[in-house]
Amino acid sequence: MFDALGDRLHGVFSGLSGRGKLSADDIDLAMREIRRALLEADVSLPVVKQVTNAISERAKGAEVLGSLKPEEQVVTIVNEELTRLMGETNVGLAMASKPPTIILAAGLQGSGKTTFCAKLARHLQKQGRAPLMVACDVQRPAAADQLEVLGRQIDAPVYRGDGKDPVKIASQGVKEAGKAGKDVVIVDTAGRTSVDEEMMAQLVDIRDAVDPTSVLLVLDAMTGQTAVDVASAFSDAVDFDGVVLTKLDGDARGGAALSVRAVTGAPIIFIGTGEKIDALEAFHPDRMASRILGRGDLQSLMEKAQETVEIEDPKDLQRRIKDGNLTLEDFLDQMRQVKKMGPISQLLGMVPGFKSATRGKDIQVDEDKLGRVEAIIQSMTPEERRRPDMINGSRRRRIAMGSGTSVQEVNQLLSQFKQMRKLMKQIGKGAIPAGLAEGLAGGQQLTHP
């Protein structure tokens, strides 16, 4: 559904011959496409206007450099401008010089506050801190139960107080933390709508009662044009210090990130990237800019790979790949490592250019099929895995029986494996397909035919 901005600009500039300065007309056309791209990514309209003005100013003076295509240059400007607007670098969570650090989580209903509180507690535990969570959401049925269940999962205490007066619960929670020797207090609050003055006043009362080190606004990454209104309403009421963007593991482009930052100036500190309690990450403006523009996020993919993939002897594996001696055992091992990183479809979405290369087509990786492949390889003897060439007809039948698959499936796997080994050998020799190499290096070329 979403084409990468580069693709669209390619269309705009395709009629452009010669080099030199972009004409005012070229820039106007480009701005229209940029506006569309930003609106489709849910950047709020007033912010889109602000951003396109800034981009247009820069593009006007820019020379089209010899080696770059005009669309690439404009994309670079857009990317830089978005990154700049989101604050260039990652901002960490401020800690009080004198404990306890008190963090107040606020946000609309269903934005993910309670889950975030538990994820933050886990995150801080990993840094050697001792958090206490305080359940001040007395509005939603069973909200305190939810926090308590999550607390038990990570072995962090939850203070519930009388379950009635949120202001009292908050201030008693802070005292409780002091007594129990906890150095961080995380206060969960009831969800509210931005216009609910009574609830907003309650939030202000809680803030005044506990004097938090940081007030964080928890915002759903799928939020549309409302993001600006929500951010300014909370900013006016409690003047939050930072933002947490949740549910970024889906396919939301997350333009709200840009809107909130542009309107309030508060940095985005964390992003929520999954249902697991560990799925909380630091925010990186440059990566977010890529995401908003639909450019993929190779860096996050690399990090994810480094975190999860364990290769016992990488040198040995590299040598075998280079020599074309990859075995089915290696293949199985690789497959399992990749699976550990998360759903393959999600990983593919992070590859720059992948979304636009497959545009319109919903690429679904059949995770079931991977399970069948695993079963086939497991039904082979170690000798067969190392020397797939020895697998003859009767061995194929045995493997199919043993894995509960068919001979055709075994055949298919073996021929695919052969092809892959051949390809690996070529890559090993340095004969990488040109498009792929450029795609990995710049995230651009892959999208152009």
Place this chain on the structure above:
Amino acid sequence: MSDEEVASSASEGEDLGRWADLFGLERPPEPEQDEPKKRRGFLSRMRESLAKPRQGLAPQLASMFSDRPVGPDDWDDLEDALIGADCGLETTEEIVNYLRSEAGAGRIVMGPDLAKALWKTVGERMSPEPPTITLDGAPTVIMVAGVNGSGKTTTIGKIAYRLSQLDQRVVIGAADTFRAAAIEQLQTWAERGDAELVRQAPGADPGAVAFDAVAAGKARGADVVLVDTAGRLQTEHNLMDELKKVAGVMGKVDPAAPHETLLVLDATTGQNGISQARLFGEAVPLSGVVLTKLDGAARGGIALAIRSQLGVPVVLAGTGERVEDLQPFDARAYAQAIFSPDDQ
């Protein structure tokens, strides 16, 4: 929310009547009321709960709709208003082009003509007929699905409450066995709505809970079985497969179950709503959208885009937290409320 509070609401009789219409049930006799109070329906409630957007849609609309000839600048303002309500570019352009052609044909001349034509076309595009959910199953099984935090559990609670007011026997299946304390939250709602809750331990197989709920509903002669499911992002293929399985398992008790599947959509959702409706719809056929949290600044225009692009209509709309804030959807009133220059 106590029963007294609900009963004291001025428009309670009318509200319940609209729910009866939705389900094709007989309207309960209306209590005696003063005439003016009775008219307080969907529109006034929407107007009441929608805040004036800060970024100034209202002044633009006020100027556009004022008693003067429609001018060229108005089309840009109209486009901004539609985009600002999250209708998305495609749907926005469709509507603006249509209205421009109407103006070109001389059917829209003055501001008030434009307002009326906009409300009419938005209303018609969203749903030309009032929504209906026919209760012809024995029992009718309604499954509720959606992304995390969209308001599924609350929606189930409110539907159960209304159905029991209409003397329907309701069983609720707590098939969200994943989110911590989801079952407890539903328990509270089941008690308020006087419904029976079928539950298992947290972490239990959601398909098994759904199966039990439908079987229990059948055995106990319930009229409606409401099945809650865990929130899931539409891009999680494994979880979408699980949802398919939950629906399939219910079909073993009654091949027609689930009779209805409602997608709960947060009205603050932007363009991602299209992806939600598309991918949930691929997993389980959707009969309608429940548009929640239409309060605050949220306009919920993405529901219009979903109806235009995927054909799934809005069935219920929620304007707040109180039980009476969930209402059968009235497309024309909605259009008038979100594109109204005089909301204060």
